[in-house]
Amino acid sequence: xxxxxxxxxxxxxxxxxxxxxxxxxxxxxxxxxxxxxxxxxxxxxxxxxxxxxxxxxxxxxxxxxxxxxxxxxxxxxxxxxxxxxxxxxxxxxxxxxxxxxxxxxxxxxxxxxxxxxxxxxxxxxxxxxxxxxxxxxxxxxxxxxxxxxxxxxxxxxxxxxxxxxxxxxxxxxxxxxxxxxxxxxxxxxxxxxxxxxxxxxxxxxxxxxxxxxxxxxxxxxxxxxxxxxxxxxxxxxxxxxxxxxxxxxxxxxxxxxxxxxxxxxxxxxxxxxxxxxxxxxxxxxxxxxxxxxxxxxxxxxxxxxxxxxxxx
Amino acid sequence: xxxxxxxxxxxxxxxxxxxxxxxxxxxxxxxxxxxxxxxxxxxxxxxxxxxxxxxxxxxxxxxxxxxxxxxxxxxxxxxxxxxxxxxxxxxxxxxxxxxxxxxxxxxxxxxxxxxxxxxxxxxxxxxxxxxxxxxxxxxxxxxxxxxxxxxxxxxxxxxxxxxxxxxxxxxxxxxxxxxxxxxxxxxxxxxxxxxxxxxxxxxxxxxxxxxxxxxxxxxxxxxxxxxxxxxxxxxxxxxxxxxxxxxxxxxxxxxxxxxxxxxxxxxxxxxxxxxxxxxxxxxxxxxxxxxxxxxxxxxxxxxxxxxxxxxx
Numbered sequence: 001x002x003x004x005x006x007x008x009x010x011x012x013x014x015x016x017x018x019x020x021x022x023x024x025x026x027x028x029x030x031x032x033x034x035x036x037x038x039x040x041x042x043x044x045x046x047x048x049x050x051x052x053x054x055x056x057x058x059x060x061x062x063x064x065x066x067x068x069x070x071x072x073x074x075x076x077x078x079x080x081x082x083x084x085x086x087x088x089x090x091x092x093x094x095x096x097x098x099x100x101x102x103x104x105x106x107x108x109x110x111x112x113x114x115x116x117x118x119x120x121x122x123x124x125x126x127x128x129x130x131x132x133x134x135x136x137x138x139x140x141x142x143x144x145x146x147x148x149x150x151x152x153x154x155x156x157x158x159x160x161x162x163x164x165x166x167x168x169x170x171x172x173x174x175x176x177x178x179x180x181x182x183x184x185x186x187x188x189x190x191x192x193x194x195x196x197x198x199x200x201x202x203x204x205x206x207x208x209x210x211x212x213x214x215x216x217x218x219x220x221x222x223x224x225x226x227x228x229x230x231x232x233x234x235x236x237x238x239x240x241x242x243x244x245x246x247x248x249x250x251x252x253x254x255x256x257x258x259x260x261x262x263x264x265x266x267x268x269x270x271x272x273x274x275x276x277x278x279x280x281x282x283x284x285x286x287x288x289x290x291x292x293x294x295x296x297x298x299x300x301x302x303x304x305x306x307x308x309x310x311x312x
Numbered sequence: 313x314x315x316x317x318x319x320x321x322x323x324x325x326x327x328x329x330x331x332x333x334x335x336x337x338x339x340x341x342x343x344x345x346x347x348x349x350x351x352x353x354x355x356x357x358x359x360x361x362x363x364x365x366x367x368x369x370x371x372x373x374x375x376x377x378x379x380x381x382x383x384x385x386x387x388x389x390x391x392x393x394x395x396x397x398x399x400x401x402x403x404x405x406x407x408x409x410x411x412x413x414x415x416x417x418x419x420x421x422x423x424x425x426x427x428x429x430x431x432x433x434x435x436x437x438x439x440x441x442x443x444x445x446x447x448x449x450x451x452x453x454x455x456x457x458x459x460x461x462x463x464x465x466x467x468x469x470x471x472x473x474x475x476x477x478x479x480x481x482x483x484x485x486x487x488x489x490x491x492x493x494x495x496x497x498x499x500x501x502x503x504x505x506x507x508x509x510x511x512x513x514x515x516x517x518x519x520x521x522x523x524x525x526x527x528x529x530x531x532x533x534x535x536x537x538x539x540x541x542x543x544x545x546x547x548x549x550x551x552x553x554x555x556x557x558x559x560x561x562x563x564x565x566x567x568x569x570x571x572x573x574x575x576x577x578x579x580x581x582x583x584x585x586x587x588x589x590x591x592x593x594x595x596x597x598x599x600x601x602x603x604x605x606x607x608x609x610x611x612x613x614x615x616x617x618x619x620x621x622x623x624x
Contacts, residue, residue, distance in 0.1 A: 006338040087493040181399040184537045204533070218609050220518070221529040225496045237399075248618065257612040258619075285621075292619050297530050298610040301567040306560065307570075307604050 001139075002043065002114060003111065003246040005236070006106050006131050007030045007121020009046035009070060013081040014274060016229050018144075024275035025056045026122030027078065028144065030053045031232030034279040035239030037064045038287050040246040042239075043112045045069035045131070049077035059280060069109050073100035088230050089203070101120035105288045108134040112127055117246040120164070122146045125156040134165050140251065142166035142199075142242060144234070150176050161194035168199040168238055184210065197256065199241070199263075200233050207267075209260050215253070219260045220267035220297060222290065233267040236279075240266030265291045313451075314355065314426060315558040317344045318418050318443050319433020319441070319547070321358035321382060325393040325407075326586060328400065328541050336587035337368045339390065340433030340456065343544030346591040347551030347578035349376045350599050352558040354551075355424045357381035357443070361389035361412045371592060381421050385412035400542050401515070420446040429558040431550055432476070434458050437468040442500065445473050454478035454511075454554060456546070462488050465567030473506035480511040480550055496522065509568065511553070511575075513546050519579075521572050530608060531572045534602060538607035541586045545579040548591075577603045 010027030016022065029046045036042045036291070041064035048070060060065055076099035084091045106127055113135050120128040120143040128143060143164045149157055150173060157177075161167065167190055175181050178189035187198040187210035201207045204227075206220035241263035248255055265287060272278045322339030326332065341358045348354045353376035360366070360382060373379055388411035396403045418439055425447050432440040432455040440455060455476045460471055462485060469489075473479065479502055487493050490501035499510040500523035513519045516539075518532035553575035560567055577599060584590045 182537055182539070184535050188537075202517065205514065206530075207600050208535070216535050216609060217612070218518075218532040218535070219612075220532065223496050223520070223528050223530070225494055225500075227494070243619065248616075258614075258616065261612055262618075288619060288621065292614060295612070295614050295619075297528060299606070300529070300531075300573055301566050302570075302604060302607050304560075304570065306556065306574075307600060307607075309600065 001040070001116045001247045001249050002112075003036060003040050003046040003106070003117040003119075003242060004043045004045065004112050004115035004135070005029050005036070005119045005121060006108075006128075007032060007119075007123060008101060009044075009048050009052070010078040010080055010101075011052070012231055012275065013079070014229055014231050015083040015084050017084070018228055019274070021229075021274040023079070025053065026080070026232055026275055028235045030057070030276060031235035031270060032119055032121060032239040032242075033065045034060055034167045034276040035236040035270065036243035036246075038266070038279070038282070038284060039240065039262065040064070040241030041066065042243070043069055043115060045106050045108055045112065047071040047100050047104045049073060049075045051262050052077045058081055060276075069112055072106065073103070075100045077101075082231070084230065088227055091230070106131050106134075111135075116140075117242055118142070119242050120144065121235065125149050125153050125160045129156065129160050129163070140245060142168050142238065144168050144238060145173065147173060147176050158193060161190070164195055166197045166199060167195045168201070168241070170201045170203070170234060174198070174200050183208065184216070188214075199260070201237060201267075203230070203233070207237065207260060207264060209255070209256060215258055217257045219264045219294065222264060222294065223297070224268060224272065227271045228272050233270045233275070234272035237267035238264040240264070261291050261294045262287070264294060313352070313428045313558045313561050313602070314424075315348060315352050315429040315431075315554055316355045316357065316420075316424050316427035316447070317341050317348070317554075318357040318420075318440070319344060319431075319435060320390055320413060321356075321360050321364070322390040322392055322413075323364070324543055324587065325391070326541055326543050327395040329396070329398050330540055331586070333541075333586040338367065338392070338544055338587055341545045341549035342553075342588060343582060344371070344431060344433060344551040345377045346372055346588040347548040347582065348519050348555035348558075350578070350591070350594070350596060351552065351555030352376070352572065354378065355381055355427060357418050357424065359383045359412050361385060363386045366390045372588075381424055383419065385415070387412040389413075395542070396542065400539055403542070415603055418443050418446075428452075429554055430454070431554050432456065433547065437465050437472045441468065441472050441475070452477045452557060454480050454550065456480050456505045456550060457485065458580060459485060459488050470505060473502070476507055478509045478511060479507045480513070480553070482513045482515070482546060486510070486512050495520065496528070500526075511572070512513045513549060513579075515545070516543070518548065519572060519576060521568060523565070523568075525588050529569045529572055531576045531606065533594070534576060534606065535609070536580060536584065539583045542583050544588070545582045548582035549575040549579035552576070573603050573606045574599070576606060
């Protein structure tokens, strides 16, 4: 089924303890697409400048990433430069140059407007709302945001929450948005403001899905001995999550859990190399194998007396 | 089967954002015992001064905590005073008064020496080794330690590792011991030095069991909206883990996973109130119910085409 992402298409310069990469393709829409396309075709809306290395994206076009919604504007592409700490747990933004992204006004091509599954990457919540105005009756809208908007455009963001189904943020964002340091209370606060599900990403610790009625599902991060570059992991997670929902067309609680597992699977691939490089090297077999490995990672057998009701 | 713990019996003064408690009973052996006794009787070896409120422990004596190995010495009991940050993620030690604990030389009573399941709480690794010299052929020895010993008695600690089966530490301790920030590489480093299993506790994020051959099991922390006092959670985890192994007598991989779940269950009870107060209010039914809830927290169904081998 049709899956649409609106977000940034960027050039990232990233320093990690293991090396550095300059002007590598990135951005929320790019990481999302490179992950999601392994599960379902993706339509992308974004903007690039006339300096963007379009060819680097082309391998993903052949994998089902539809780039016709990526506008080409005159000027410099969005650039982000960041540096990670020795343990990859913290990063510092060294430079942000918005370029053509500063004037970005998402225009959804006519044939994208019937998209049933929509992911709004981390952009100005006013633009996220404008996307929803242009599309017709999606089955599910998921949305990311960041501290910059939580503080700078709080009212618009709260309005947006009334129109989306899934808010997908990291733990720091959930805390800042709700004003509550406990992520389960934060999730409940968010659920009271519109979304029917909240996904809180916790980096190397995994991610949690919270639904009304205090229904909670936890998926750990895939255990990796070598993490290269965390950039884009959250967007790749969203790509796995939404890609699985789009391909299955199933919003049952059981399938949302599977979507979380495919999210965690894609997040784990994203961090294994710089930029989108890891996704260029894997296919459906690697994705399925890793998703299956999550089962063994968390499964335990309750078929013993020690898990039985005392009265039974 | 017989379960022995050797560790501290302390009086804790704890400040959290939610209140303060003064001279409350605590210490590694106490938290361990109050958790473990819900699953299996426990024999305790430790030391208290003549100021210790022995009566506060007595309710647990009636629950199967054998306190005859707790030596009464002349002087002040071990006291710890600490303060937690607003989000309970960090704590500062305000005061440590060793009292009679400074001269503690564990003496294992004759009838404890055949204990099959042994937990060495966080004490000087020389004393931990002296405990092993006094007991006969235990089936499994698990051991905790802390940064103080990792830096101050590294050689003794490395010697101890050759004589234990399970090292149970938190992520910071695993990193400091191994010199590696990646917890899976840290676990492998530890496994190469003696233990056949490593349990790495990650606080609010859960805990991971690593066995040779890169076999990994992850149990999240139980989702709690109200966490009161993290003191003792790690020792309660150990109590649940060892208590389940002792009552089942089963060291199969499947049962070790269940032991992790009972560990996480007990850790979650520990943080719901100050001191050991929560354990005074629960029985086997509450324990079983919460342990069972972990299944729903992590379970997902792989019985769909999306988890099938591509060739199948």
